[in-house]
Structure formats: structure tokens, C-alpha cells
Amino acid sequence: MSDWQAVIGLEIHVQLSTQSKLFSGASTAYGAEPNTQASFVDVALPGTLPVPNVDAIRKAAMFGLAVGADVAAESIFARKNYFYPDSPKGYQISQYERPIVAGGTVLARLDDGREITVQLTRAHLEEDAGKSVHDAFHAASGIDLNRAGTPLIEVVSEPVMHSSAEAVAYMKAVHRLVRWLGICDGNLQEGSFRCDANVSVHKPGTPFGTRCEIKNVNSFRFVEKAIDYEIERQIRAIENGETIVQETRLYDAAANKTRTMRSKEDAEDYRYFPDPDLPPIRIAPAEFEALRAALPELPDARRARYIDALGLPPYDADKLTEDRATSDYFEAVLGALPGQAKLAANWVNGELAAALNESQIEITASRIGAVDLAALLARIVDGTISGKIAKDVFAAMWAGEGSADAIIDAKGLRQISDTGAIAQMLDDVLAQFPEQVAKYRGGDAKLFQFLVGQAMKATKGKANPAQVNELLRERLDASR
Amino acid sequence: MIALTLASQRAACAAGTDLLNDALQRAEAAAGLNALITLDKPAGVATTGGDLAGIPFVHKDLFCTTGQRTTCGSKMLANFVSPYDATIVERLAASGAVSIGKANMDEFAMGSSNENSAFGPVLNPWDTARVPGGSSGGSAAIVAANVVAFATGSDTGGSVRQPAAFCGVTGFKPTYGRVSRFGMVAYASSLDQAGVIARSAADCAEVLQVMAGHDPRDATSVDRPVDDYRAALDRGVRGLRIGLARELFSAGVRDAMQATVHAALRELEAAGAVLVDIDLPTLPLSIPAYYVIAPAEASSNLARYDGVRYGHRAADAKGLRDLYSRSRAEGFGTEVKRRILTGTYVLSSGYYDAYYLRAQQVRRLIANDFARAFADVDLIAGPTTPDVAFKLGEKTADPLAMYAADINTVAVNLAGLPAMSVPAGFIDGLPAGLQLIGKAFDESTLFTAGHALQSRTDWHLALAPGAVR
Structure with missing residues (x-):
């Protein structure tokens, strides 16, 4: 056959x-x-x-x-x-x-x-x-x-x-x-x-x-x-x-x-x-000229531009050009947040798509506008909040609690990036868990993540994760 | 008694005559002609204002009217009342003219004798043994019978001009697209054009002034200004070049008709017109071309009469196909069926190129012939018909002979031109018609020539023996 x-x-x-x-x-x-x-x-x-x-x-x-x-x-x-x-x-x-x-x-x-x-x-x-x-x-x-x-x-x-x-x-x-x-x-x-x-x-x-x-x-x-x-x-x-x-x-x-x-x-x-x-x-x-002028950028052209000029992976480009409303939304986010195509794509295709799906609404009726989403992402880019905290802020925005900055301030979600403060907090954590510290130093490497987790818990997730990692490793490895 | 004209009606009205009552009485007196399918005493008539205020008239029974049924002379629509008014019905109503009824006609405007009406034939007021012509036979007869000063008609292959000629009155067919077709029940859409029948060219001019103009509800209606027709009436024909088309005076045209029409044309010559001989070599092809194109369009236009939504519906139909075939078999008359069958055939796969396409090519050649001729002349003239009105029943057994008698009128529709039939004298006591054909959208020159002739002659005012006096 x-x-x-x-x-x-x-x-x-x-x-x-x-x-x-x-x-x-x-x-x-x-x-x-x-x-x-x-x-x-x-x-x-x-x-x-x-x-x-x-x-x-x-x-x-x-x-x-x-x-x-x-x-x-x-x-x-x-x-x-x-x-x-x-x-x-x-x-x-x-x-x-x-x-x-x-x-x-x-x-x-x-x-x-x-x-x-x-x-x-x-x-x-x-x-x-x-x-x-x-x-x-x-x-x-x-x-x-x-x-x-x-x-x-x-x-x-x-x-x-x-x-x-x-x-x-x-x-x-x-x-x-x-x-x-x-x-x-x-x-x-x-x-x-x-x-x-x-x-x-x-x-x-x-x-x-x-x-x-x-x-x-x-x-x-x-x-x-x-x-x-x-x-x-x-x-x-x-x-x-x-x-x-x-x-x-x-x-x-x-x-x-x-x-x-x-x-x-x-x-x-x-x-x-x-x-x-x-x-x-x-x-x-x-009339032909008027029609040509009114023709929007077509999906295939946009997809190619996303891949070639913005450097997006084909998967992201495909998702973003499935329909014009999504693509236009992405364009608007990017317009307010130039140079962050991948971050914008991740959020439009990820958190936003999930929220829309959950609420069964079209992107044109999204509870978070493109410019407001861009304002949220800007706080990740400038280090004010972590990506993880940003998801909480997004949820609050979706629930209508206000703009990204207002929510960050109201909830005190600003990321802790002060090395001294983080070091102080880590010393407290290490003092609290002497047994785990000892085991780690004895070769149980997976306990490192446990201690990171405790540090984040202590700061309600606000500590800059990269700094926590770096300073914790310094402390544990230096005095081994 | 005098012939009814717009002027005579206005004078009578000024002298105290109740025009509407008078017209209804006249209609009763002329009832034997069977010229009307519906006679109505309209309720609450407004006689104030408008160019035709208070003037009674009749519509051919294919213009949709909300007040009166619209039958198209067919059993299919015998009880059909339109929920809307045709554009020209609206326009004439707005002018103050008063419709007293609907004129008899050949079924769906298919015919040249008015013998194809489901409501019986119309009799010619000049000789009740003869036909009034068709398909606007009722409109021509009711004007010739002196019941009203004018009637609307429609002209697809001569349906205004030929009955006007047979009944000794003036019939005007405008350029295709000049008058809206919206609300005029279609026979052959590319040829149909509403027209007017009245005593005189001057009266036709006044009525057409009301009817003409662009209508956004008809995509084939032309958006260009309408001339001032009344202003054209007295322009005079001095120097006007009138082409006598040899083919319109062909061997098929009776000698007496040729002589009578020539005599009428010499009146125009005496008024200053220049008569020249011209040729329209493709004109003889117009009959075969017309009888392919018109039935083709009709076969499609009449498909909507299926018994489902309105119109005649066969009783006790056994299923859909049975409902269709019996409703149509019962609702349509013989000539309508003949044209639907012909039209279906010429559009069929395998025959389209040989018939329909070929006929459209011929149509183009005919239009080109006219265009060539009009490079040299202002009007083209000839007899409207080969002979005077024939006897009832004379041609019913021979449809081809009936079709052939349309030879002088159908080419005008194929070319979309304006044309007019004006009374041109008598042959053995029966009227003869002179047909004048104009350039596209040059209705004015037709009115000029018609009025010039009627200023020198009184054939158009002669009263038929069957006219109400």
C-alpha cells in the first residue's frame, strides 16, 4: 500500500x-x-x-x-x-x-x-x-x-x-x-x-x-x-x-x-x-494602493522577523504569530521594553497565556495591558524583583490590585541586594542549622540547596538569588 | 370630445372637474377592452403639490405597488401584493399623480399581442377584433381609450413602442439605466427598461422627468444628471440629421407602412430636418440574438417563482420536486414556459458558447453598428412595426411569426438606446407608428423631434372608435 x-x-x-x-x-x-x-x-x-x-x-x-x-x-x-x-x-x-x-x-x-x-x-x-x-x-x-x-x-x-x-x-x-x-x-x-x-x-x-x-x-x-x-x-x-x-x-x-x-x-x-x-x-x-497600504505585516513575515532580528527560538515565534492579537500584544510589550524580546516572549507565551486560558478570555480583553506587563518585566530587568516574585506580582495585577510598582511597594517585595544585609542573614541561618552545615561540610552536597531555601524563606523570597548563592558558598567553603 | 393630455386634464381640473371620479367613470366605460387587471378607487388622494398633482394614470402591472396587487399578468402572482413600492411608483406618487389601477399585459412581459395574459387579452380600441400589441398592451389601450392621460410601461424588445404604434399613441423607451428597475418585476434584466405611454411627446417628457434619475437600489442605474426634457421640446429640428435605416424599411415591412412613415418623415424634413440614408447591416441578426439573450435571462429571473415563499403554490405536493414542478406548471402560461425552456437550453453546458456567447457577440456588433451610424446622424428613423395591428388569434399558433414582427424594435434594446414611437398616420383606419432612435442618454433630441412632428400634425390626437368620449 x-x-x-x-x-x-x-x-x-x-x-x-x-x-x-x-x-x-x-x-x-x-x-x-x-x-x-x-x-x-x-x-x-x-x-x-x-x-x-x-x-x-x-x-x-x-x-x-x-x-x-x-x-x-x-x-x-x-x-x-x-x-x-x-x-x-x-x-x-x-x-x-x-x-x-x-x-x-x-x-x-x-x-x-x-x-x-x-x-x-x-x-x-x-x-x-x-x-x-x-x-x-x-x-x-x-x-x-x-x-x-x-x-x-x-x-x-x-x-x-x-x-x-x-x-x-x-x-x-x-x-x-x-x-x-x-x-x-x-x-x-x-x-x-x-x-x-x-x-x-x-x-x-x-x-x-x-x-x-x-x-x-x-x-x-x-x-x-x-x-x-x-x-x-x-x-x-x-x-x-x-x-x-x-x-x-x-x-x-x-x-x-x-x-x-x-x-x-x-x-x-x-x-x-x-x-x-x-x-x-x-x-x-x-483603491489598490489604499488596500496595499492598509495590509498589516503578515504572520509569516513577522515570524521570520522574530527569529532573524529578535533572535527568538522558532517555537516562541510560532506561538506569538498564531494570531494577530497575541502578536500585536507582544509588539506592544516590546515597544515599552526594547531589547527584551526573549523575556517578553516568555511571559506572553507563558504566564499571560496561562492566565487568559484559566479565565477563558481573549487577549484583547486581557486584565493586564501590554504596557503594564512591560512595566512589571522592567522590574525584573532592573533587579528590583526576581522572576519568581514577579509571578506573584503578576497574579496580584491580574486580580486588579494595581500596577506592578504599586504592588511591589505595598507588599514590600523589593529584592534584597545589599551584600551586608544578605551576609548577616546568612550568618543567622548557618547558626540556626549547625547540623546541616556540618553534614554539608562532610560531603553531603545536596544540603546546599536546603540552606539556600532556608535563606530565601527567611527573606520571604526577596533576597537576590545569585547573591545568596555566591555568599553562601563563600561561607561554607571558606571555613571548611 | 378631445384626447386626454396633461394640459387638457389640468384645464378640466381648473374648470372644476373631479379628475379622479372622471377617470374611474371612463375606466368603467372602457371596461370591455380588458385593459386593466385591477381598478382601484384610491383612498385619501393628495392632490396638492407635485408636477403631476392630481393627474390619474395607471401602472403596468409589473411595477410593485403596496396598495394594489402586482400580477405580471400571471396566474403565478394573481394574488401577490408587494410589501414595498417600486422606485418609479414612489416617484410618481411623490409627483402627485394618482394611480387608479394596474394595466393588463402579456404574462411577465413576454409577448407582442397581449394575448399571453392570464387575465385575458386586451382589445385594441381602434378595432376590437385586433390586438393592442404587447407586452404593455393594457397601458397603450387605456391611453388610446381616453381613460387616462398616461400609463407606465416597460420595454424589453419593443413592449412600449409596438403597442403605442398599434394603438395610435406615443410610447417612450429611455436609455438603459436612465430609469430605475428597482421594483419592476424582471423579465430580461439587461434589456428591461421602464417607459411611458401618453398622447404626446410633450406629455412623455413631463412624465419621464419624474421617473428618470439615479437609484442606489439598482446597480445598473446610471448616476448622471437628467436633462431638462421640457426645455428640449421647442428646440426645433432645423439642421437635425435623421438617418433612415434601410434595414428598418426592409422587404418585410408592408409597402403602405413604408409610404406612411416616409410621409411622416417628410413633415420633419419640412420643419428643417435633414433626411439621410444609412445602413445598419447587422440589424437582421437582432431577432435571433434577442430570442437567445432574453429567454436566457428570463429562465434565471423566473426561477424564484417556486411556490415556496409567495405566489402560486400547488396543492397537495408530494415532496419538494413535485411542489416545484407543479407550482410552476400550473402558475405559468405557455409562452412563459416556452421562453424558460429556450433560455435553459441556451445556457446549458455544451450549448452556452454556441448560443448565449454568440448572441452576446452579435449584440456587440449591433451596438457597434448604431455607434457608427450615430457618428453621422442625430437620430435614426423607421417604421415601429412592419404592419398595423394584427387580428386576435392571427399569430398565436406561430410563435416565430410573432417574434419576427419585432424586427424593428429589439435592436434598440440590445444596444441599450432610447427610442420613441410616435403616431405617423393611418393605414385602412388603423394607426401606424414612426420610430425614432436616439443616442444613449440623449432623450432630449427625441423629445425635440417628436414634439416638432406633433406640432405640425394631429395623428396623435385622433380618437379611436373605442375611445371614451
């Missing part, structure tokens, strides 16, 4: 986070009562006409610029004709022959550190369908048109991935990018980010096998499992002498299987044609 190679391409549906729909003024907010966010245009009343949402077009173009694609100065909306109750016009407004974004690449990093570059075929703008509700009514289906007309881009990759791990890494890279750009909330549960996977298998050097499309998978884990299952299924079928039929399949998460939804023979002829209600989308050169 090992000589089979899977070939995978993804179509990712990215809902654009606009206030209103792609062609109407209705709200796109998730979770409202059914059909309360469906305007006359969305329910396709006779005589209504679509009016394009400029913000959606701008967001789609921004995606294209971010992946280095050709963003068309002129692209065309087309009608995709099919009958279904959640498609109220009897057609979906999409793009066909001239999409807004063509080409481009996405860099994806796998868990094992390997990097792949995924070529994009295109990304086109289209409106989402409504939802059919099949289980709410007896002997009838309900239609909720709140989602109908929500703008999305469908990001189509070339069939260049060869494993579920590559596909998931790519999907995560796109997910990170669209959230980074602020064009999608990335909420998989609510369907803001979902994926169709095209899967086939072949032996390298031979033509591609027949592909099957797995529809509408909305979690990274399910994409991985669905693709793994599908690869297995196809290989097994071929090795049993069966032929793979081109078809659309659904992933059943409960059974961890894919099953036939419709075969190619049942596939609809969508009769695409340019939508006569909508003039071509035109983006003027000045």
Missing part, C-alpha cells in the same frame, strides 16, 4: 466579517431568530435587485493581496442556477469565469516543522445560502434565510497536498491568515470557516486518479479524519479491483466514515452566466 500517493485539493469557504450582506442591507450577525435578518432582497421578492457591498469586495481583494495573487481590476459576478428552498432566487450569485482573485500561494507549517507551499487556483466572491431545518417541524422542513446572502470567498487550492496532515496544516494557515487580516471571525462551529476536500489516489508517475469531493467539513479534526478515511477507502477499493466513481460524499463524524451524497451523473448543470443585474466589479489603481 505504501506506493500509493494521495492527491488533495481544498475549497475553503471563508465568511467575510461584514456588517451587512453581500447584496442587501440586512445584518449578518449570527444566531438571530429565524428569518429576522432576511430583507426583501434576501427572500427574492419580485422586482428586488442586488447592490454589491463594497466592504466585502475590499476584504476579498485584501485576501488576494495577502497571498500574493492577481487581484483583478475587473471581475464579474455570475449566476449559478439551481433550485433549492434555501436558495430563494433559484440561483446563487457567485463568480465563474473572472474571479476577483487568481493564483497566489499559502505557506503552511506542519507539526513536524516541515513547510509546504500550497498554490491557490483562485478565490471568488459569492453569497452564502440560507439553511434548511429538517427536524423542527412534523412532516415539513423549515427555511431560515438569515444566512442567505452572507458574503464569503471560496478559496480553491490546486491539488498539491498529499496527506491529511498537509491539508490540515494548509487549512490552519488560511484560517490564521483570514483572522489576521480581520476579514473573517474564523468561527468553525458557527460555519464561518468550512471546507470541501477533493481527494484522489494514484501511483506517482501515473495520471491522477478519479477524485471524490467531501462536502462541508467544519473542523480541523474532521477534515483530517475524513481525508484519512477517504484515502484508505479509495486504496482499498482499487486494490479490490473496483473503480472509483466521481462523486460528492459526506463525512459522518459519528461513524467516522464518508458516504455517497450524489454521483456525478446527478450533478446539476448550473448554467452559469454573467449576472445582468450587476456591472463588473472594478477596482481602481488608487
Whole structure:
């Protein structure tokens, strides 16, 4: 079986986070009562006409610029004709022959550190369908048109991935990018980010096998499992002498299987044609310039800068660039505390991440602002407090007790760095534990740490640990 | 009795006539023509203010109105009441004009005889054995019947101009994008344009002044200033170059029609216009191109009538597909089905390039032909129709013959140009129409020429035997 190679391409549906729909003024907010966010245009009343949402077009173009694609100065909306109750016009407004974004690449990093570059075929703008509700009514289906007309881009990759791990890494890279750009909330549960996977298998050097499309998978884990299952299924079928039929399949998460939804023979002829209600989308050169100027530093560029210019380990750089809010927070800490990239990274990825996780809040709502955290770290850098004490101060800050300096003063946490004071305190400790001192001097080296611990205890952790070590060793070793 | 015009209505109003009551009585008297689908006595009419204050009129029954049902001449929408008003409905209401009803029409504006209405055919006031033309047949007949001074219409391939010609009144189709399509039920979106039917070019100018202008709710509506049409009326045609397109006077046009329209054009010549012969070589291709593009768009535009949210819904449907197919089979008439089938076919995978794409290429050639011609002339002229109004039932068995009779009007829609049909005399007692075609957004010159002709002639004021007196 090992000589089979899977070939995978993804179509990712990215809902654009606009206030209103792609062609109407209705709200796109998730979770409202059914059909309360469906305007006359969305329910396709006779005589209504679509009016394009400029913000959606701008967001789609921004995606294209971010992946280095050709963003068309002129692209065309087309009608995709099919009958279904959640498609109220009897057609979906999409793009066909001239999409807004063509080409481009996405860099994806796998868990094992390997990097792949995924070529994009295109990304086109289209409106989402409504939802059919099949289980709410007896002997009838309900239609909720709140989602109908929500703008999305469908990001189509070339069939260049060869494993579920590559596909998931790519999907995560796109997910990170669209959230980074602020064009999608990335909420998989609510369907803001979902994926169709095209899967086939072949032996390298031979033509591609027949592909099957797995529809509408909305979690990274399910994409991985669905693709793994599908690869297995196809290989097994071929090795049993069966032929793979081109078809659309659904992933059943409960059974961890894919099953036939419709075969190619049942596939609809969508009769695409340019939508006569909508003039071509035109983006003027000045608008391109404005969009380029508004484009933030992208995650891959930031990661590279963190490693090359700031000297951070790749692990830290990865964590910091997982999302833009974290990265921006880190940037703000570093802005207030220049030259302390590693310290800042440790705290953002460590103490802060843990506290956010514990409190279940987003970094944008963090109880400690970036500048306040920098003020705390500055006290480690200047020796006012130790890293260990800093954690206590952090906890107090998190609990809302005030600024780092205020807490340090109020609690008297200033580090003791006065050599005379430390020496005096150490002499007291040594006098208190003559037995342990004797054993140490007799060769029991681990008792050194015990004595350090006692010294720290005596100062409530405020003694400068380096000085304690040095002076204690002086005392014990000198008089041996 | 005289023909109703805006001026005559204003004079009557000043002399104490209750225009609304008068119009309702006239409508009752003309009921035999079946020109109206809905007749309403509007409650609480505001007659103060506005350019058309107190003037009764009717809307073609494809403009959405909150006060009256909007049927599109179809069983599919027989009981549909729109929850919103079309842009032109709002604009005419704001001008003070009073809508007394909704005019009969070919179902979803598909037809050239008004015989495709689910509410029965409209009869021509000049000869009730004849059709009034279509698809705005009710609008043309109700004006010719002297019930109202004007009616709105829509023109996708001649649907304002041809019925105006058949009924001896003036019909105006503006440049594509000049009048909002918002709230006008779509037939073929790239060709549909709202228009007006009235007695005279001057009255059309006044009404279009109210209807025209940019509308942010229609992405194809054009954002450019609207000319002062009334100011254009008296500009005169001296030196105006009018191109007589050979193809509009082709072999298919009856000799008497050619002679009648030539005579009308000589009136314009006498007023100072310069007549020149021109060619529009691709014009004969307009019928096949139109009957590919219009049905293609219609097949998609009419997909929303599925029985799910509004409109006709088949009873006792067995599942979704059955609901769709039976609701549509029961709700749509034969011609609508024919065009949906044609349109579906020409857009199908494997046929798109040979039909739809080809038709769009032809469309471009036709537009180029007009552009070339307009480099040399200000207007293009010819008969609106090859012949006068035909008899009811005469062409219903032969859709191709019906389509072919649109030869002189559809090219204008393919090119998106403004055009007008003005009464040009009579053949055996039936009206003939002169069609004038203008440059894009040059409605003014059409009004100038129309008004010049109507200042020298009175064909447009002649009353039909079926007119209310």
C-alpha cells in the first residue's frame, strides 16, 4: 500500500466579517431568530435587485493581496442556477469565469516543522445560502434565510497536498491568515470557516486518479479524519479491483466514515452566466494602493522577523504569530521594553497565556495591558524583583490590585541586594542549622540547596538569588 | 370630445372637474377592452403639490405597488401584493399623480399581442377584433381609450413602442439605466427598461422627468444628471440629421407602412430636418440574438417563482420536486414556459458558447453598428412595426411569426438606446407608428423631434372608435 500517493485539493469557504450582506442591507450577525435578518432582497421578492457591498469586495481583494495573487481590476459576478428552498432566487450569485482573485500561494507549517507551499487556483466572491431545518417541524422542513446572502470567498487550492496532515496544516494557515487580516471571525462551529476536500489516489508517475469531493467539513479534526478515511477507502477499493466513481460524499463524524451524497451523473448543470443585474466589479489603481497600504505585516513575515532580528527560538515565534492579537500584544510589550524580546516572549507565551486560558478570555480583553506587563518585566530587568516574585506580582495585577510598582511597594517585595544585609542573614541561618552545615561540610552536597531555601524563606523570597548563592558558598567553603 | 393630455386634464381640473371620479367613470366605460387587471378607487388622494398633482394614470402591472396587487399578468402572482413600492411608483406618487389601477399585459412581459395574459387579452380600441400589441398592451389601450392621460410601461424588445404604434399613441423607451428597475418585476434584466405611454411627446417628457434619475437600489442605474426634457421640446429640428435605416424599411415591412412613415418623415424634413440614408447591416441578426439573450435571462429571473415563499403554490405536493414542478406548471402560461425552456437550453453546458456567447457577440456588433451610424446622424428613423395591428388569434399558433414582427424594435434594446414611437398616420383606419432612435442618454433630441412632428400634425390626437368620449 505504501506506493500509493494521495492527491488533495481544498475549497475553503471563508465568511467575510461584514456588517451587512453581500447584496442587501440586512445584518449578518449570527444566531438571530429565524428569518429576522432576511430583507426583501434576501427572500427574492419580485422586482428586488442586488447592490454589491463594497466592504466585502475590499476584504476579498485584501485576501488576494495577502497571498500574493492577481487581484483583478475587473471581475464579474455570475449566476449559478439551481433550485433549492434555501436558495430563494433559484440561483446563487457567485463568480465563474473572472474571479476577483487568481493564483497566489499559502505557506503552511506542519507539526513536524516541515513547510509546504500550497498554490491557490483562485478565490471568488459569492453569497452564502440560507439553511434548511429538517427536524423542527412534523412532516415539513423549515427555511431560515438569515444566512442567505452572507458574503464569503471560496478559496480553491490546486491539488498539491498529499496527506491529511498537509491539508490540515494548509487549512490552519488560511484560517490564521483570514483572522489576521480581520476579514473573517474564523468561527468553525458557527460555519464561518468550512471546507470541501477533493481527494484522489494514484501511483506517482501515473495520471491522477478519479477524485471524490467531501462536502462541508467544519473542523480541523474532521477534515483530517475524513481525508484519512477517504484515502484508505479509495486504496482499498482499487486494490479490490473496483473503480472509483466521481462523486460528492459526506463525512459522518459519528461513524467516522464518508458516504455517497450524489454521483456525478446527478450533478446539476448550473448554467452559469454573467449576472445582468450587476456591472463588473472594478477596482481602481488608487483603491489598490489604499488596500496595499492598509495590509498589516503578515504572520509569516513577522515570524521570520522574530527569529532573524529578535533572535527568538522558532517555537516562541510560532506561538506569538498564531494570531494577530497575541502578536500585536507582544509588539506592544516590546515597544515599552526594547531589547527584551526573549523575556517578553516568555511571559506572553507563558504566564499571560496561562492566565487568559484559566479565565477563558481573549487577549484583547486581557486584565493586564501590554504596557503594564512591560512595566512589571522592567522590574525584573532592573533587579528590583526576581522572576519568581514577579509571578506573584503578576497574579496580584491580574486580580486588579494595581500596577506592578504599586504592588511591589505595598507588599514590600523589593529584592534584597545589599551584600551586608544578605551576609548577616546568612550568618543567622548557618547558626540556626549547625547540623546541616556540618553534614554539608562532610560531603553531603545536596544540603546546599536546603540552606539556600532556608535563606530565601527567611527573606520571604526577596533576597537576590545569585547573591545568596555566591555568599553562601563563600561561607561554607571558606571555613571548611 | 378631445384626447386626454396633461394640459387638457389640468384645464378640466381648473374648470372644476373631479379628475379622479372622471377617470374611474371612463375606466368603467372602457371596461370591455380588458385593459386593466385591477381598478382601484384610491383612498385619501393628495392632490396638492407635485408636477403631476392630481393627474390619474395607471401602472403596468409589473411595477410593485403596496396598495394594489402586482400580477405580471400571471396566474403565478394573481394574488401577490408587494410589501414595498417600486422606485418609479414612489416617484410618481411623490409627483402627485394618482394611480387608479394596474394595466393588463402579456404574462411577465413576454409577448407582442397581449394575448399571453392570464387575465385575458386586451382589445385594441381602434378595432376590437385586433390586438393592442404587447407586452404593455393594457397601458397603450387605456391611453388610446381616453381613460387616462398616461400609463407606465416597460420595454424589453419593443413592449412600449409596438403597442403605442398599434394603438395610435406615443410610447417612450429611455436609455438603459436612465430609469430605475428597482421594483419592476424582471423579465430580461439587461434589456428591461421602464417607459411611458401618453398622447404626446410633450406629455412623455413631463412624465419621464419624474421617473428618470439615479437609484442606489439598482446597480445598473446610471448616476448622471437628467436633462431638462421640457426645455428640449421647442428646440426645433432645423439642421437635425435623421438617418433612415434601410434595414428598418426592409422587404418585410408592408409597402403602405413604408409610404406612411416616409410621409411622416417628410413633415420633419419640412420643419428643417435633414433626411439621410444609412445602413445598419447587422440589424437582421437582432431577432435571433434577442430570442437567445432574453429567454436566457428570463429562465434565471423566473426561477424564484417556486411556490415556496409567495405566489402560486400547488396543492397537495408530494415532496419538494413535485411542489416545484407543479407550482410552476400550473402558475405559468405557455409562452412563459416556452421562453424558460429556450433560455435553459441556451445556457446549458455544451450549448452556452454556441448560443448565449454568440448572441452576446452579435449584440456587440449591433451596438457597434448604431455607434457608427450615430457618428453621422442625430437620430435614426423607421417604421415601429412592419404592419398595423394584427387580428386576435392571427399569430398565436406561430410563435416565430410573432417574434419576427419585432424586427424593428429589439435592436434598440440590445444596444441599450432610447427610442420613441410616435403616431405617423393611418393605414385602412388603423394607426401606424414612426420610430425614432436616439443616442444613449440623449432623450432630449427625441423629445425635440417628436414634439416638432406633433406640432405640425394631429395623428396623435385622433380618437379611436373605442375611445371614451
